[in-house]
Amino acid sequence: MRFKVPKQQPESFRASALYLAGLVKGLSPDRVEFVERRNLHTDEPRAAAAVMDATARQSARCKQPAYHFIITFDPKDAAAGKVTQEVKRKVADKVIEQMGLTEHQVLVYSHKDTDHPHMHFLVNRIHPSRHVAYDRHQDGRRLTGITMELAKEFGLNVLRNREYERQLGRDREGPGLLPTDADYWQARRDDRRFRSRFDEAEVTYLRETLYDDFRGARSWDDLxxxxxxxxxxxxxxxxxxVLTDGEREAKLSDMGKGVRFHVLEERFGEEFDDYMARRAAEIARAERQPGERIDTRDLDDAERRTVEGFIAEEPRADMADVAVRQFDDADMEVRYWSQIEASYRSAAGKVRYAERQQAFNEKLEERDQTWLAKRSRSLDDILAKVYRDGGKARTLWDALEEKHGILDAERMIEENPFILGAVRGIRMGETRSAARKEAKRYFRYLAERRRKWRDAINRLEHTRAEIERARRRVAQAVRDYELLREIAGTPEVLRDTVLDKIRARARALSHVTERAIQQANLSDERRKQMHRAWRQANERRLEQERKHERGRPFGLDLNLFDE
Structure with a gap:
């Protein structure tokens, strides 16, 4: 049992219903085993589609109201008699219920024209009474859990959803948990390899192992x-x-209650982005400077030969240990440059976010200016309906607020309306003219209109302050980005540098042996990482050799067909 949400969703209820019912040219209605409907008075395709279209038109915002997904069963279960009509109907009921579609219009078509028994769900996302669109966010994840739960309940096989895994890049084996959808697609957008996550047991081990390191560190360099x-x-x-070993990652907040990004920045007295900019400058400077060596240029020939003889007689380190050390250094070089690349992405993201915030607030300013003008006209209108000279009344109100304050001015006007000038109409004893009655009626709403006008002013001032703050954030983000760009180069140069480091690591790894890793004077965690990298590289090399051998009789290099 598995599900499929087609990438291309239907644009027409009518065409979808006719196709699923087998009523289009080239298909037969015999393909349909049964039809289920929800919140529809008929399952006749044309009539049901017309009702769904009419409901969908009640929402002007939703551009794609038709929603289609498929539930498929294993042919082995069907051959064993487990996939009966009764089971299918129960599965359809539970899928609709657990997907939160019980109040939506749904057509379910059970088909029997393929080896895999399957059901099509045609759903109207627009709610028939509230006219709100159904939220499809993470529907694949929800369907994954639902199909596994129902398969277990009805004793059915769970088919591996290779297409869904392939879309997410998850059709692979490896340590750790699979990356989230967001992590995978973000890695695709950044054109980089995504990482899996440490599982719960590994996170617990890391938290316990690194506890003293996080508590004892005094700076970012020390940590x-x-x-x-x-x-x-x-x-x-x-x-x-995040913390990473190059292949997997865990959030910093998983390392314990007191281990938080802002807490570490406050304790170390340095922002991590500033530390990475400084670190990038140090690495770039070290790259440009030649390695230390003994300078014999000021010596004569005999002295130079003497010094070189001493150098030649120096005790040599074990070559296997040197190879491990070189791979360790090369791997950490890749990690350091990956850190810089991640900081580069973060800085670019900060610039984009700050610019979006500024653009958003600038749009808000236009809206708030329009709203203020509307509230100002509304205040003028009601003053004109209460006082003979509305403009003079507004000027006097402004003066009262400036002299006595907002609340006192409002109280004074409420106690004596004539403080703002002559009121419209005439009053003789208990007799009032129509204009005076109207003025009295509108006077009750005067303070409320004034408050709304004042709120509109405050909102506009707040938006303008936000725009100014956003401009400062943009300027700061651009400065940080340009500083990192000046140190690390353009994104293309940085990517080339990382690739060069990766190639250097691969060359260093080719000289390492399993025994040398086991005997290396490194921490247990580091030896495990290096052994895993060595094993994976060895497996890839053997696979390439096998492909080469298989293609040799045909004069082909099968490795050329790899992506």
């Missing part, structure tokens, strides 16, 4: 060195931070 000894690095992600 970075402590974590690097365990093969862990910190990276910016969104508005927060």
């Amino acid at each position: 970075g060195e402590r974590l690097a000894a365990r093969g862990i690095t910190l990276e910016r992600k969104g508005q927060g931070m």
Whole structure:
């Protein structure tokens, strides 16, 4: 049992219903096993589609009211007699209920024209009475849980949803939990390899192992060195931070109650982005400076030969240990440049976010100006209906507020309306003219109109203050981005640098042996990481050799057909 949500959703209820009912040319109605309907008076395709169209027109905002998904059953279950009409109807009921569609118009068509028994759900997203659109957010995740639960309840097989996994890039085996949908698509947009997540047990182990490191660190440099000894690095992600071993990641907040991004920045007295800019400058400077070596240029030939003889006789480190150290250094180089790349993405994201906030507030300013003008006209209108000279009354009110304050001025006017000038109409004893009666009636709403006008002013001033703050945030974000860009280069240059480091790591890994890793003087966590990397690289190399051998009789290199 599995589900499928087609990428291309239907544009017409009528065409969809006719197709599912087998009433289009080239199809037969015999393909339909049964039809179920919800909140519709008929299951006749044309009539039901007309009702769904009429309901969908009640919402002007929803551009795609038709929603279609499929529930499929395993042919083995069908052959065993487990997929009966009764089971299908019960499954349809529970799917509709658990998807939150019980109040929506739904047509369910059960088809029997393929090896896989399946049901099509044609749903009107627009609610028939509230006229609000059904929210499809994370419908794939919801259907995944529902199908697994129902398969377990009815004793059915759960088919692997390879198409859904392929869309999310999850058709792979490996340690850790699968990445979330958001992480996967963000990695695709950034053109980088996505990482899986540490599972719960691994997060618990990390929290316990790194507890003293987070508590004892006195600066970002100190914390970075402590974590690097365990093969862990910190990276910016969104508005927060993650810990990663290069393949998997965990949120910083998973490391315990007191381990928070802003708390670490306050304790270290330095923002992480500033630290990464400084770190990037140090790495770039080290890249440009040649390595330290003994300078023999000022020596004569005999002295130079003597010094070189001493150098040659120096005790050599074990070559296997050197290879492991070189791979360790190369791997951490990749991690450091990945940190810089993540900070680069974060800085660019801050610029985009600040610019969006500024644009949003500028649009709000236009709206608030229009609203203020409307409230001002409304105040003028009601003053003109109460006083003979509405403009003079407004000027006097402004003067009273400036002299006595808003509340006192409002109280004084309520006690003596004539303080703002002559009131419209005439009063003789208990007799009032029509104009005076109208003035008395509108006077009751005068203070309310004034408050609304004042609220509109405050809202406009608040929006303008937000615009000014947004402009400062944009300027700061651009300065930070340009600083990092000046140090690390353009995104293309930075990507090339990371790729060069990855190639250098691959070359270093090719000289490492399993025994050397096991005997290396490294932390247990770091040895495990290096052994996993070595094993994966070895498996890839063997697979490439097998493909080469399979293609040799035909004169083909099958590795060329890999993506």
